[in-house]
Amino acid sequence: MGFRRVVVTGGAGFIGSHVCEALLERGARVVCVDDFRTGSPDNLPDHPHLGVAPGDVTRPIDLLGDVDLVLHLACPASPVDYLRMPVDTLRTGALGTLHALELARRKGARIVVASTSEVYGDPLEHPQREDYWGNVNPIGPRSVYDEAKRFGEAAVEAFRREYGTDTGIVRIFNTYGPRMRPDDGRVVPTFLRQARAGEPLTVHGDGRQTRSLCHVDDLVRGLLAMAESPHHGPVNLGNPHEVTVLEIAERIIALTGSTSVVEHGAGMVDDPKRRRPDISLAREVLGWEPEISLDEGLRRSFAPHPVG
Ligand code: NAD
Numbered sequence: 001m002g003f004r005r006v007v008v009t010g011g012a013g014f015i016g017s018h019v020c021e022a023l024l025e026r027g028a029r030v031v032c033v034d035d036f037r038t039g040s041p042d043n044l045p046d047h048p049h050l051g052v053a054p055g056d057v058t059r060p061i062d063l064l065g066d067v068d069l070v071l072h073l074a075c076p077a078s079p080v081d082y083l084r085m086p087v088d089t090l091r092t093g094a095l096g097t098l099h100a101l102e103l104a105r106r107k108g109a110r111i112v113v114a115s116t117s118e119v120y121g122d123p124l125e126h127p128q129r130e131d132y133w134g135n136v137n138p139i140g141p142r143s144v145y146d147e148a149k150r151f152g153e154a155a156v157e158a159f160r161r162e163y164g165t166d167t168g169i170v171r172i173f174n175t176y177g178p179r180m181r182p183d184d185g186r187v188v189p190t191f192l193r194q195a196r197a198g199e200p201l202t203v204h205g206d207g208r209q210t211r212s213l214c215h216v217d218d219l220v221r222g223l224l225a226m227a228e229s230p231h232h233g234p235v236n237l238g239n240p241h242e243v244t245v246l247e248i249a250e251r252i253i254a255l256t257g258s259t260s261v262v263e264h265g266a267g268m269v270d271d272p273k274r275r276r277p278d279i280s281l282a283r284e285v286l287g288w289e290p291e292i293s294l295d296e297g298l299r300r301s302f303a304p305h306p307v308g
């Protein structure tokens with residue numbers, strides 16, 4: 001890896017902490033900027049080449065010294081998290097991304113910004129390709145996340161066009177693995193926690209909605225491939241293996257040997273009904289595709305390192 005000093009915003013979160021670890025393993029110096037609202041310093045290794053700069057990215061990011069690469073991940077990502085802090089999520093997605101872009105511009109660094117499959121909303125095209133513009137309800141509860149991320153993409157493209165900033169956008173699809181908070185509300189940590197406790201698995205609605213789950217080790221490889229590539233994207237990063245939420249519940253019950261049952265509750269407002277990435281572009285320009293199957297990934301997620 002050619003990067004000497006990398007800033008990772010949101011580095012104390014689930015994906016960010018795996019990114020920091022991978023960068024340190026590759027010999028980079030890493031500065032993690034995070035205010036720990038959904039992450040924790042406990043997620044980070046004690047390493048001489050890792051610095052932690054506590055701070056909120058909705059304020060300008062002032063750092064001394066050279067920076068080659070900014071990986072901008074800071075943002076609440078679980079629906080439960082962003083629905084309980086709607087205005088802050090808008091601020092983070094909008095102001096936070098502008099500040100990360102300003103930092104990259106000032107330092108002459110490449111920046112890769114974490115966008116999301118949620119920019120496709122409740123998609124009318126399936127699977128989702130990068131040239132699909134999406135189907136987002138602009139005033140629904142999820143819009144605080146979806147529209148902030150869409151604004152973020154617009155900001156990235158504006159900096160590239162106006163200032164020639166070296167930018168990249170990755171659209172991350174549902175990712176899971178060790179260090180998700182057991183109470184973060186997302187489907188895998190929730191079902192694993194419930195299955196382990198012998199409690200009912202709380203399926204929202206009929207459970208026929210689909211997701212395509214990517215293990216975090218695969219995702220981090222893709223993200224770093226994007227950092228090293230000159231491509232500006234957006235590029236989808238996710239595992240194209242599509243499953244229903246009901247199947248996720250059944251797989252987790254089977255894999256944990258739990259006695260839990262499935263309990264259907266109310267559906268979430270504007271919950272996307274189908275989601276699967278078309279990863280042709282990532283295969284072509286990054287030479288990347290996921291390698292970890294769902295069963296293998298789930299096994300890795302509860303042993304030896306439990307999710308959360
Ligand atoms: P996470 O909540 O575990 O991590 C986010 C991190 O950002 C946390 O450490 C949090 O404290 C920090 N943060 C949030 N707002 C901040 C602010 N204003 N200032 C400073 N730090 C702030 O989430 P994650 O799953 O690791 O997601 C990381 C990134 O990837 C997010 O940008 C998210 O939108 C994107 N993403 C994740 C997924 C997924 O399935 N995990 C899917 C699509 C996109």
Ligand code: UDP
Binds near residue numbers: 079191204205
């Ligand atoms: N889900 C569920 N029960 C839960 C948590 C989530 O049925 O306890 C469903 C949720 O309604 C959605 C899917 O699982 O259809 C994925 O939800 P998650 O919050 O993990 O991510 P999203 O893709 O919605 O951002």
